[in-house]
Amino acid sequence: MPHLYLVDGSSYIFRAYHRLPPLTNQHGEPVGAVYGYTTMLWKLADQLHKADGPTHLAVILDKAEETFRNAMYDQYKANRPPAPEDLVPQFPMIRDATRAFSLPCIEEIGWEADDLIASYTRAALAQGWQVTIVSSDKDLMQLMTDPAVDMLDTMNNRRLGPDDTREKFGVGPEKLGEVLALMGDSVDNVPGVPGVGPKTAAKLILEYGDVESVLAAAPSMKPGKLRDNLIEHADMARLSRKLVELASDVPLPEPLEGMELKGIPEPPLRAFLAHHGFKSLLARLSAAADPAPAGPAEAAAPAPAAPEDPPCDLDAYETVVTEDALDRWIAEARHQGWVAVDTETSALDAMQADLVGVSLGLAPNRACYIPLGHGGTDMFAEKPVQLDRGAALAKLKPLLEDPAVLKIGHNLKYDLIVLGRHGVRVAPYDDTIVMSFDLDAGLHGHGMDELAKEHLGHQCIAFKEVVGTGKNQLGFHEVDLKTATRYAAEDADVTLRFWRRFKPRLAWEGATRVYEMVDRPLVQVLADMESAGIKVDAGALARLSDDFSKQIAALEEEIHGLAGFKFTIGSPKQLGDVLFDKMGIKGGRKGKSGVYSTDVNELERIAADKDSPGREMVLKVLDWRQLSKLKSTYTDALQAQINPRTGRVHTSYSLTGAQTGRLSSTDPNLQNIPIRTEVGRQIRDAFVAEPGNVILSADYSQIELRLAAHIADVPALRDAFARGDDIHNMTAMELFGELNRDTRARAKTINFAILYGISRWGLAGRLDVTPDEAQAMIDRYFERFPGINRYIADTLTNAREAGYTTTLFGRKTHFPRLKATNPNERAGSERAAINAPIQGTCADIIKRAMARMGPALLDAGLPKVQMLLQVHDELVFELPEGDVEAAKPVIERVMATAAEPAVPLSVPLGVEIGVGPSWGAAH
């Protein structure tokens, strides 16, 4: 006979929280209750097929929302203290744990867990099943009226039956509700009758039968406090009776059959356990999977196998155009607990594009497209039948914001921005582009099409196939619904398939930490930064453009005059011909494409020769180059990038653009705004704050060198940073024995060279010395700073063996070319591999600072401080002038302690802060 176990998850969690030590996992997350919960579930699942063990199992949770009881009595559960701070983050993990056992996790808006348990109990009894309620909650004891129902308290492994209610409350389960009503419950704030506790309540009920009869008999009771209270609080007693009544007719969100227990499902559980570092449970899992493990546990356990999905069937997708259909999809997503989401828009720029449709994916080939803004370009053309955008979004918003439903996207930052503009804040979420990057950085790109080929062997419909190219290219809103559905729903389907593969791999391959602690939280942070944008002074840029134009024109004339004819100065080919052929300057070097190199180094080499015939022209060309660069790339382009709606410039950050884990910035790139020259700096002055606000810039000083000192464990460097010494001065003294301008500059060059993976020739070129001299300096450096050598050797050995390097936070960067046969290529990879752990750790740290910044500022009562930009070791904020002094220490602290507690550093992280009316002034 089927035996259904219904786990009262919420009550278990609270009890586990208080009874178990406050464990944390390797990510610093509190997991004590999760651990207890996991072992409890496991214990239950292990009882499968044993006598009185479960054949069916489900976990029922409370939904943190109002129920019908609040409508009856607004004070219901009003006294309940908020859940402890370190328990709150464990709720979603408990859902993860349940899913890891492939068990349904059931919660419904408007119903308490008790009501769902009552309803499932009734349904199971109706089919003749046996039911065990895993809880010790007294309210649930009411359900033991049927002999086929019992309860199990897993904390002390005790079975409870009807006799237990008699022992505890003096009545059987059938009268328990009456007793509970009179008693009341201070925790749930059920009022009951004052002065009536369990003993009196039981006595009254045994005598009169139920609450109504007790109240009716009250006037004839012997005078006293009890009689007065019963009369005075009769209404409260009646209300209490209703409050403790369990609803057993709730529509069941999941059929009973869906609760069938199939044992311990290994791969998802393994991923979950590994994520939290539950080592003893992992070992138990390995033992269970392989009774005679050969060798270490890791080797014994097989890597998670990729799910075997059916091929993508584009005709299986549904176009959702009715409210009923939309409701169905939303309900199904809610029920399942996760859903792939993708938005379609009319353009590529998330800050400007209009929302055209949303697609959802639930399982392979189970995906839909909800068109919301198709047609309408031609006012006479008939719009296809589709849902009203506002109405559909009103239905989707609760799903997208439901804390119990995981939303999965590919490059979700884009969707977060678009949906954010419609007042929807998507949470919780997973982003498969970020997962792919954290798993496979350096191996391949992470775009959907490329990953679909790589992991699914599937060729996605090309966007261009759908919208065409060139001047006939359509906006997605002009695409017919059938084609749009095939394209859009495929994206959701494919995204979901990625997720099914990546999620277990994250834990298995040790990428969970960097994903959960560094990159995933950043997606929303970046969406917020991009949405905020930064104000630029268009007038100032226009004036600079004008100014540059005049200077460029003048220089152009002079250069043409010196050449004796007109040519295109911006063409390296033509310039090279003029300088090296026509003017006969010696020493021209041709590159592989046969043109002379005319880059800055080359031109400066020529200019350094006082007798060179080309000196005058070269100097003017250098000026011309600088000004044209600034004009075309910055002063002209930035004006065009101002969003007409917001009046600000909104860059787009890529989390997957740089192999080391750094961000990159595009459209426009705000990470390469000039600063090194005086002319260039004027452009930074055009990045301004709104009236009443200021710009604050906070940057890590020498963070890469500090991290090198820590990672390579170099005592002399570490001590210097601990003392707060100027590190380049220190290096100069160590290497050259004297400190002056020249030795400091050389020391600085060498310090950076070390970070980049040095070569004698490279250093020689930079310092203008012979390679032998450069080698001598390198040797001396290694001698003075032991640790660097060892770091380089160890890093390369490990990278060759593993195929990747790792940062302090476990971020991997793969280097497949380390094994290349081309020595040049190999050497390049080696230098990159030496640099990656340092650059990547720096990226991890500032990302963590960014993820923590918003909450820290809110905590400090500074909601108006907005983080706008990140430039690798710098964060730029806009804030009310009056908030500056309060914000500074918060920002400083968050940045300086960003590595902690996960990664304690042996060097302090220095943060420098500047404030001003513009970005330029804040430096």
Place this chain on the structure above:
DNA sequence: CACATCACG
């Protein structure tokens, strides 16, 4: 589209 150049950390 490849290349050279140059802006940033």
Place this chain on the structure above:
DNA sequence: GACGTACGTGATGTGC
């Protein structure tokens, strides 16, 4: 023994 020289990016203009 030759190779070609610092790590990581993105935008622009030229020229094919």
